[in-house]
Amino acid sequence: MKKRIGILTGGGDCPGLNAVIRGVVTAAIIKYDWEVVGVEDGFDGLLNSEKCRQLSLEDVRGILPRGGTILGTTNRGNPFSYPVEKNGKIEYIDISESVIDRIKAMGIDALVVVGGDGSLKIAMELMSKGVPIVGVPKTIDNDLMETDVTFGYNTALETATDALDKLHSTAESHHRVMIMEVMGRYAGWIALESGIAGGADVILIPEIPFDIKKICHAIDERRKKGSRFSIIVAAEGAFPDGGKRVVKQNADSAHSIERLGGVGEYIAGELSGCLDMDVRVTVLGHLQRGGSPSTFDRCLGSRFGVKALELIAKNEFGRMVCLNGRSIKSVSIEKAVRKLKLVDPDGEMVKCAEELGIMLGR
Amino acid sequence: MKKRIGILTGGGDCPGLNAVIRGVVTAAIIKYDWEVVGVEDGFDGLLNSEKCRQLSLEDVRGILPRGGTILGTTNRGNPFSYPVEKNGKIEYIDISESVIDRIKAMGIDALVVVGGDGSLKIAMELMSKGVPIVGVPKTIDNDLMETDVTFGYNTALETATDALDKLHSTAESHHRVMIMEVMGRYAGWIALESGIAGGADVILIPEIPFDIKKICHAIDERRKKGSRFSIIVAAEGAFPDGGKRVVKQNADSAHSIERLGGVGEYIAGELSGCLDMDVRVTVLGHLQRGGSPSTFDRCLGSRFGVKALELIAKNEFGRMVCLNGRSIKSVSIEKAVRKLKLVDPDGEMVKCAEELGIMLGR
Amino acid sequence: MKKRIGILTGGGDCPGLNAVIRGVVTAAIIKYDWEVVGVEDGFDGLLNSEKCRQLSLEDVRGILPRGGTILGTTNRGNPFSYPVEKNGKIEYIDISESVIDRIKAMGIDALVVVGGDGSLKIAMELMSKGVPIVGVPKTIDNDLMETDVTFGYNTALETATDALDKLHSTAESHHRVMIMEVMGRYAGWIALESGIAGGADVILIPEIPFDIKKICHAIDERRKKGSRFSIIVAAEGAFPDGGKRVVKQNADSAHSIERLGGVGEYIAGELSGCLDMDVRVTVLGHLQRGGSPSTFDRCLGSRFGVKALELIAKNEFGRMVCLNGRSIKSVSIEKAVRKLKLVDPDGEMVKCAEELGIMLGR
Amino acid sequence: MKKRIGILTGGGDCPGLNAVIRGVVTAAIIKYDWEVVGVEDGFDGLLNSEKCRQLSLEDVRGILPRGGTILGTTNRGNPFSYPVEKNGKIEYIDISESVIDRIKAMGIDALVVVGGDGSLKIAMELMSKGVPIVGVPKTIDNDLMETDVTFGYNTALETATDALDKLHSTAESHHRVMIMEVMGRYAGWIALESGIAGGADVILIPEIPFDIKKICHAIDERRKKGSRFSIIVAAEGAFPDGGKRVVKQNADSAHSIERLGGVGEYIAGELSGCLDMDVRVTVLGHLQRGGSPSTFDRCLGSRFGVKALELIAKNEFGRMVCLNGRSIKSVSIEKAVRKLKLVDPDGEMVKCAEELGIMLGR
Structure with missing residues (x-):
């Protein structure tokens, strides 16, 4: 009898999920002659047989350039x-x-869980109860350990960065302070890397609490030297x-709308009190999760999917695929989610x- | 003595302004052998000699792909x-x-005013006091009459539309209602055209007051037919x-921050009361003004700039350049700003x- | 009995075809309660019943951002x-x-032919033999009369233009002459508009035969004035x-490969004989037909599709939808294909x- | 007396060079209070005092998003x-x-050489004659050892990958074989990664000589299973x-034009002999070097520039900066250019x- 693999995607959506799904389905069918069951809507789908369906090569055709997750x-x-x-x-x-x-x-012999911190912890618990699982790391914030x-x-x-490029021309034309709020609840990677790449003047991350007076001073110094705009x-x-922290609530358990008024608005309020300049806020929000995945993400997702199957073939359960330099390797899930x-x-x-010359708020 | 032309850009910045400036400067020097004085910061620059400087071919080199305005x-x-x-x-x-x-x-023989409704009305007043002026229409909302x-x-x-494409994948993956708020205080062109192009399910414009109950009903009908997400x-x-109107205030006379909480948030609040679905809001805001201008905008801006000089050469003052089908023509400024x-x-x-099948809120 | 509409796409593919198909199918079902038969592979599909299939709303879901034609x-x-x-x-x-x-x-009551010059002429011949037809213009070269x-x-x-922006940085860094060959066999619209938008130094179009010596001279003059690169x-x-003409052959009747060596290579050969500069050629080719359609093209395609159905509803056969300024209108196919x-x-x-300051080769 | 650093960029241009230059200049002035001399046109500029000029913060303002090299x-x-x-x-x-x-x-105390294989070997020779040098690796083909x-x-x-996405729609619409030729003379990284990301059916790299008959067979098999197009x-x-190898010549020592007719055309010729399908070739060429650098490249270039200065400050000459996982490190230039x-x-x-399921030509 053919081996049967289940796959589910959990947590927030992320460009590249479809590359993983395609990688798993294609390699399972072409390389291993296994069957793949797609589980819809994360772990929730495991409760509902209508949400589990066999995936064919046809089902994953043309999904590489598509954002989100077909599951x-x-x-x-x-x-x-x-x-x-x-x-x-x-x-x-x-x-x-x-x-x-x-x-x-359902006759599922092994489960591929594509998810972040939360989903992988659930995966470990299921594993401890006897479900053979391999993990594929997913985090748009880049805050997962054990994978580059x-x-x-x-x-x-x-x-x-594209948004920063866009705000730059308006900031410069109007001599404004433009604040852009990006994702990153606990880890400031997106702010830091896009800020360096986008030529930001100030970058604020959760790892470095900021001093609003120093920010105000830094922008004023820039203005005195002839730079009539600043990007934060x-x-x-x-x-x-x-x-x-003034992180907006995204209650998971209720049908919520997002409450507006995050750190961007807070900073704008403070700065307009101490600076004689227009200040504007842009909250990038959901746009960061969307869009056609980049080459890097499509390629990495594909390789992760193929590697996950290899782990199953070798009965290396409880492990998560990961990137080390240019190599795809694996690591214990436990180690990856520890912090x-x-x-x-x-x-x-x-x-x-x-x-x-970028000011980090300290 | 060489003729001397002034040029200023007024109102909100807009992709393509630099194409106009480059067109005016290049054609003035190459075709007419005139001088061009660039006036910084709109009409404000006319009050300050330090904000007026002669523009050379070198000054406008490489600015076609750049958003905003170098002035x-x-x-x-x-x-x-x-x-x-x-x-x-x-x-x-x-x-x-x-x-x-x-x-x-400053010896300015004629002034090119690149601006919207407001700037062109000021231009007309100056004109009535004897300043020879030609206008170049600028409006990101597309709400100016007399030009296609x-x-x-x-x-x-x-x-x-790119943002809508991005939100689509998240909406679909998470079975959410995604609301995107775009520019358009009085005219709904951006919402309407991007909504058609981006496959929106609901489009709300100032010209058609909306009935929130009907929107709620339409989304619920979609859900019943199997579409577990909607884009507004x-x-x-x-x-x-x-x-x-719940238009956010952008007070011009004070150093303001934008008050959050526009129509997008209002709708989200209402919908989450009547629908059993997650609702999320994205306010596109300043991103819409930014970015490298499209081919269409670079080419149109260049043609407008060249045409403005032709009007000056022919002493056709008080007129605004415009697009009619595929042709560049001119029209009286007065007619253009009437409504x-x-x-x-x-x-x-x-x-x-x-x-x-798109719902217009009525 | 429900009215049944056929739709086919002929000639080279083009971004926006799917918007037309989606427009026709959606409006037929939602507005008119008609059926739509999709004919695959242009007129060829009419010969083969396996290539004709009824199209549902599901068939056209999510195709707006996709290039090419699903038919x-x-x-x-x-x-x-x-x-x-x-x-x-x-x-x-x-x-x-x-x-x-x-x-x-097949019980087709009316046929929507989406195509260029060639396909529309065939449509007219079928029409003269009694097939009720409406046309939707398609031409990537923009060489069709009667539509803006x-x-x-x-x-x-x-x-x-994006390609020109890319070549600019290499041309400038390496002090080279970069030639980019674009589409346009008879009409030079793409070369002209992208050249203006992309800051080209020389633009060569079929409508203006070029003098290679004058081009050589113009580039040399640029070099003498300090511009060490040129873009053609x-x-x-x-x-x-x-x-x-040295247009490459694309024989339609045989399984051909494209013969390389078009006008770009010709010019490069001539210029490297008369200039002491590196000369490089890029043939943009098929890339110009591909990609996700722009907002403008998705919106226009959708409006054309909806308008085509309106023509059918009004029994206005033999007509082609068209764009006049901001309005969608119709015109007789005969008039449109005359020249x-x-x-x-x-x-x-x-x-x-x-x-x-752009040199047109004359 | 202030320390004075020279910087030059050698070899083919590459997106991210400006980020390196900006990083070196900014950190030199802000962090170290050193002077930077920009050397134009690679090693050639060292022969000509007019090609060497001091770089200020103003000189590197706004260059992050620009392709090519300002030097x-x-x-x-x-x-x-x-x-x-x-x-x-x-x-x-x-x-x-x-x-x-x-x-x-010129009083240059240390030289930053940004270049590939060739430039770094020259740097080593100069180093052996007493010039203190640090290297920054540049290779668009990704064929340099010792940096991820x-x-x-x-x-x-x-x-x-963007080009592959574009060709996909045409290939599918026209049922064609589309061949895309990309860079990679000795190393097939670009072909391999973009091919995986772009959903190619066949990927051909220098490291795996291909068997045209097997390619022909593979495409024919695809056709038999219903896939009427293929991407190579x-x-x-x-x-x-x-x-x-049939690599096109790009003679460095003469003012050459590129000879057309590379491997893409060769394969097209062979395939159209053995397949009953249209075959088309696109040579991506110089487009691959152009464009605004990605976030990754801007950030990496900036970090490399800053790291190069740190090496100079520590007198660690003869070393090249490199990326190891997420860390910036350094390695001896000698080791990096060995193979x-x-x-x-x-x-x-x-x-x-x-x-x-991708065919590698073997």
Whole structure:
């Protein structure tokens, strides 16, 4: 009997997910002669047989240039803490046994979980209950340990830098301070790299609490030297020294709208109090998750997908594929999710930014 | 003695302004052997001799692909209503005489005013006081009469449609309602054309007050038929039927930050009350003004610049260059600024959208 | 019984074809409650029932951003001159009767032909034999009369200008003459507009035979004034004064490869004889037909599709949809295909280029 | 007295060079308070005092998004084998002594050489004669050892994949075989990565001589299974098994035009003999060197520039900056240029391609 592999994508969507799915499906059929079951909407799909369907080569044709995930995804559906309505209130219960039963019932021999921190932790728990799993790292913020980088980040950087290029001409034409808020709740990689690439004057990241007075001073110094505009890139998780994070809430358990008013707006308010200049805010938001994946992300996603199958073929479960320099390798999932990969405030990239004259808020 | 032409750019910046400036400078020097004086920061620059400088071919080299305006611009500086601080309060006074004196003092024989509605009205007033002026239309919203279209609009459309393409993949992957707020205070052209091109499900424009219940119903119908996501494009000036505009303030007279919370957020609030779906808002904002101008805008800007000089050569003052089909023509400025070019709620483009199954909020 | 509409795309592919198909299918189903039969591979598909299939809303979902045509196309298949192999030789015979029989057999009440010059002429012949037809103009070269422009051209311009921007940096860094050959066998629109937008120094179009000595002289003059590089854009159909066209053959009737060695290479050969500079050629070729259609092309294609159905609803056969300024109108196909829309060597756009200091080869 | 640093860029231009120059100049002035002398046109500029000028912060403002190099470059000018005309013939002589004298005369304390294989070998020779040098690797082909990757490659990949996306729609619409020839004389990285990312069906690289019959067979098999088109990506240095390279000549010592007719055309000729399908060739050529650098390349170039100064500050001469995983390090130039970094025909990336169903020509 043919081996049958399941694949699901969990957490926020990310350019390159389709390359992984295509890689898994194509290599499974062409190289291994296995079957692949696509599970829709992350772990949630494992509860619903209508959300599980066999994937053919035809199903993955032409999806390389497409953003998002053809399988759908959700931030809900943790089987160890599943939201159930009881007497008008939401309770969280453990339904992992029935999920595991369904995996067996579908004849799935191994599960490929494509996800970030959260999804991979769930994967480890399922693994500990006997489900053979391999992980594929997904994080648009680039905050996962044990892999140099993963797909999606490169595309998000392009979107952010392209936006900075666009804001530059308006900032310069109107002699304004333009603030751009980018993704990065805990790790400031997107702000830092796009800021260096986009010629930002100030970069604010969660790893370095900022001093608004120093920012104000720096912009004023620039103005005195003849630069009548300034560009600030702020990670959404950046926060003032002595203050606390002002990350917008994206409640996972409810049908929420995003509350506006993040760090960008906060900084704008402060700066317009201390500077005699127009200040404008742009929140890049969801645009960073979208778009056709870059070459790098398509290629990396494809290689990750193919490598995941190799791990299954070798029965190397509990492992996550990863990029090391130019090589695709694997690492234990446990090691990868232990902590987040943050920007080192004294590391080379921050120092590079400062030596380029960029102000880091400190 | 060589003829001397002045050129200034007024109002919000816009991709293609540099093509106009390059066109004027190049044709003046190469074709007519005239001099060109670049006036910085719109009409404001006419008050300050340091802001007026002769432009050479070297000054305009390589600026075609660049967004914004090398001359700078501002929304301030109307010489007929100039803000002056008096006793701690802002008063608006008429300083047009001194502006006209400065124009004469600089030996400017004719002035090219590149601007929208507001700048062109000021130009007409100066003209009535004896300054020979030709106008070049600039409006990113495409709301100027008497020209099929002007530069900047085409590039803004590309930015908006590209953003819609990006939001599509996230909307589809996460089964969300995504709302994108675009420019258009009085005219819904950007929302309408980018919405048609980007495959929007709902388009809301200032010309058609919307009924939130009908929008809610339409999205719910889509969901029932299997489309688990919806894309809404809303012009910033769209407003609910029976309600009033919720356009964000961009006070020109003060160093303001933009107040968040426009029509996009309003709709999101309403929809999340009546729909059992995640709703997210993206405000495209300043990104629409930025970026390298499209071929269309670079070419149109160049042709406008060259045509403006021809009008001067023929002493056809008080006229504005315009596009008619494939031809560059001219029209009286007065006629052009009489009223705004709005979307016809019963016109071909709206009907086209509706026949494509797009909901217009009514 | 429901009305049944056929649609086919003929000739070279072009960005925006899918917008037309989507427009026709969507409006037919949503607005008119008609059926649409998609005919694959142009007129060729009318000969083969396997190439005709009913199109649903699902079939056209998500195709707006995609280049090419989901129906396929071919340059072969003229039913009035159909290639048949006889005794090892190709003969061309009239099979129009059987094509017309098949159209009737499929119950097609009206046929939408999306095509250029050639396809529209075939459409007229079928029309004269009783097939009710409406035309939608398609030409990437922009050489069709009676419409300001059609879809595909705007996207092709973006590709060409983007390529010019790319070549600029290499030309400047290496102090080279870069020649870029673009599409345009008879009409030089792409070369002219992309050349103006891309800051070309020399533009060569079929409408103005060029004098290689004058080109050589112009580049040398530039060099003497300190510009150590030059950019030449040449339409593939440009040819030397007194010479004849050196358009590459793309035989339609045989399985050909393209013969290399067009006008770009010719000019390079001549220039490297008379200039002491490196000369390089880039042939843009098929890249100009590809890519996601621009907003303008997606919107125009959609409006054309919807308008074509309106013509059918009103029994206005023999007509072609067209763009006039900002309006969608219609015109008799006969009028549209009578002659090509060429660049006027003494018209505004050529004069504009020359006043911008661009050399037109004369 | 202030330390004075020289910087030159050698060999073919490459996106990201300006980021390196900006990084060196900015960090030198802001961090170290050193002076920087920009040397124009590679080593050639060292012979000509007019080609050496001090660079200020103003000189490098706004150059991050620009392709090419503001310093200019050339493939000529090796001081150890300098072309001199003697009696109508070109002779190559050693003028290194006078170059070294000029370096001393200008008071240059250390030289930053940004270049590939060739330029870095010259740098080593100058170093051995006493010039303190640090190297910055530049290769668009990604064939330099000892650095994971260098700037320019990422941008070139985007250009190649974007072109593949464009060709895809035409190939599919017309049922054609499309061949795209990309850069890569000795190393097939661009072909391999863009081919995987762009969904190519056949990838041909210099490291794996190809068998045209097997390619023909593979395409025919695809056709039989219903795929009526195929995409082939061929590195310019790919060559048939048993044959020899057909790389086009780009003679460095003469004012050459490129001879057309590379491997793409060769394959097209062979395939059209054995397949009953249209075959078309696109030579991507110089487009791959152009364009605004990607975020990755801008950021890497900036970090390389800053790191090069740190090496100088630490007197670590004879070393080249490099990327290792996420870290910027350094390595001896000697080690880096010993041999080229080629694709391993049995390595992970080639195997990945084959497991994705891509045919590698063998």
